[in-house]
Amino acid sequence: MAEGSIFKRCACRDANGKKLGNACPHLRRAGGSWSPTHGRWGYQLELPPTAAGDRRQLRRITFDSRDEAAKDLDKANELLALAGDDAALGIEIADLLKAVKSGSPLPDRDMVAKRVRAGLPATVAMTLAEYLPQWLDSRRTIEPGTVRAYESHIRVHLVPHLGGIPLEKLRVEHIEAMFTAIADRNTAIEIARQSNDPEVRAAVRGARTTGPATMQRIRATLRKALNDAIRKSNNRLIDFNPAAHVELPSGARPKARVWTDKAVQHWRATGERPSAVMVWTPQQAGEFLDYAEDHDIVLYPLYVLILHRGLRRGEAVGLPDAAVDLDNALVTISQQMATLGYRPMVKNVKTESGNRVVSLDSFTLAALHAYHARRARWQLVGGAAWPDTGFFFVQPGGQPWHPETVTGRFERLVRDAGLPPIRLHDLRHCAATFLKAAGADLKDVQELLGHSSITITGDTYTSVIAELEVERAKAEAAAALVPRRRQRAA
Missing domain, CATH: 1.10.443.10 (Intergrase catalytic core)
Incomplete structure (x- = not known):
């Protein structure tokens, strides 16, 4: 497969409205060198054909210098190289490259490599809603009561608040926002319970607040799940565990x-x-x-x-x-x-x-x-x-x-x-x-x-x-x- 070619183009058109492309007289100086102020640098790269066998190329013309275009071309080649001899994976990565909008950066090569090593689709980022149930299913040696607690934390709190966030993009701020929302819900329940309106009180009948000790356990569940995503030596999904850096009110045991x-x-x-x-x-x-x-x-x-x-x-x-x-x-x-x-x-x-x-x-x-x-x-x-x-x-x-x-x-x-x-x-x-x-x-x-x-x-x-x-x-x-x-x- 070709390594790609670098070129310079501009948006100028002739009298009939046709693009001049590399024939624009302003692209080069009188001596033949490229104009430093006119046009944009780009590259063209042959991609693996589609699943139907159709030929396709990657063209990106968004760079201010030749060096920038060359670096981006190298990134594209590095991503394609992840597929090796796997034709199906090559198609996936090509789909990923074609999906990148003009002017947007290419996907991070290391992130895609982690997904490839883990046997995950290269084109779709795994969310917390996808990862956490898979993680729980993989836990074979824990007590049934612990499984039940993990499942409750995932179903009631973690997926509703964090489920749509890609695993590798989860940050401390996301987790802190979840616990803030839980605390706000607690406050709303307590206010409703004190209301003079019987319908308002009835609306929260049976509703349970989430205390500090339970919040600590929810964080512990997420921290364990993310630690396991780090510890998989051959399938390392993330490098940083944000749950380990979230501070919560003490879940100390109540005094008798x-x-x-x-x-x-x-x-x-x-x-x-x-x-x-x-x-x-x-x-x-x-x-x-x-x-x-x-x-x-x-x-x-x-x-x-x-x-x-x-x-x-x-x-x-x-x-x-x-x-x-x-x-x-x-x-x-x-x-x-x-x-x-x-x-x-x-x-x-x-x-x-x-x-x-x-x-x-x-x-x-x-x-x-x-x-x-x-x-x-x-x-x-x-x-x-x-x-x-x-x-x-x-x-x-x-x-x-x-x-x-x-x-x-x-x-x-x-x-x-x-x-x-x-x-x-x-x-x-x-x-x-x-x-x-x-x-x-x-x-x-x-x-x-x-x-x-x-x-x-x-x-x-x-x-x-x-x-x-x-x-x-x-x-x-x-x-x-x-x-x-x-x-x-x-």
Whole structure:
């Protein structure tokens, strides 16, 4: 294939309106050299024929100097060279060159090369809407719950806001604009909820705001997807990850707070909770267990285990029968009952720190012994039809519990008992708080809960301990060291 030829042309016409082309007398000086002020430089390049076999050329006459025309011709040849012996790819690249408007720059050679190496069409830039689903489909080794979270982030946020942007053109500003739009949507929902117009309030009924922690997770999904686009050694699609350079409000975990008398009074008057994570006082926790024992004896032992030993819901519901050693008062935590959508599924605990052995106190042990005897009676009544599921906590008919059923019955018990609301997961926070109040250090609490880092434990529970006033004696002793002329009554 020819390497192309460079020429100079002008737009001058003769008396009949015909273009003079290179015959224009003004194109050259008297000595034969090219005029520096008249005409434009251009080049002509033979391209691979169309798919139908038609011959075609690339002609570009937009340059102020011969050097500029030569450089652009070199770029065109470099792009065509990417096809090598691949005739179909040569046609694609030729189509790409022919599509460039007059005066516009040719496509970046490296960008097209990345697309060619990745097996993507050379003529169309891959958008986020195309890349993200392909990326998710390629993730074969991640947990189903993680896949579900990624899919939700992509479907609800990333594609609607960023889907039309070519992957290689995505910038920090685009991502920041997405999060600004999400924040604006949050504000609009909150304003509508406070409206005096019932139709306005109804318009956002069921609408969910996107909190700082969720925004952090959305960014993490995009950052991971773009990192994978960079890391593909042979099919590297981009060189820069803009998601890594976007700053968002902290998604720090909310502090656990105690349902003190004052907090309960405020909640009863306004319906407002001091924090998303609330903890009962020991008195309130005792009232709940008493009420649960009287009104839901079937699930009562499960709630006792969570409240006193800090198991997660999935760890308690998915507890294997073989993991409960009542003779030695030990429970081994190695698996959990999770949900994918609404479908329950058993899987291992997430981290090595979550794989742990928990000692049982005498109160919890007594409750589990009583439950174990009751379960034996259920099995006796059920006979051969009673299923052996391998789970410790089961329904009277022998079937395992659905995690959502356990949560629903807990919330109903709390409501019927007239107690300030907490989540089922907050029973775990109660266990940690009461253990620390009884004199355990944060390391003990971390090991009980299976936290991967003591920082998580400290960040979550420090303020709770202060609220329960278990450090009051230490605080009084420290204050007494400061001499004053007169003592003020408390």
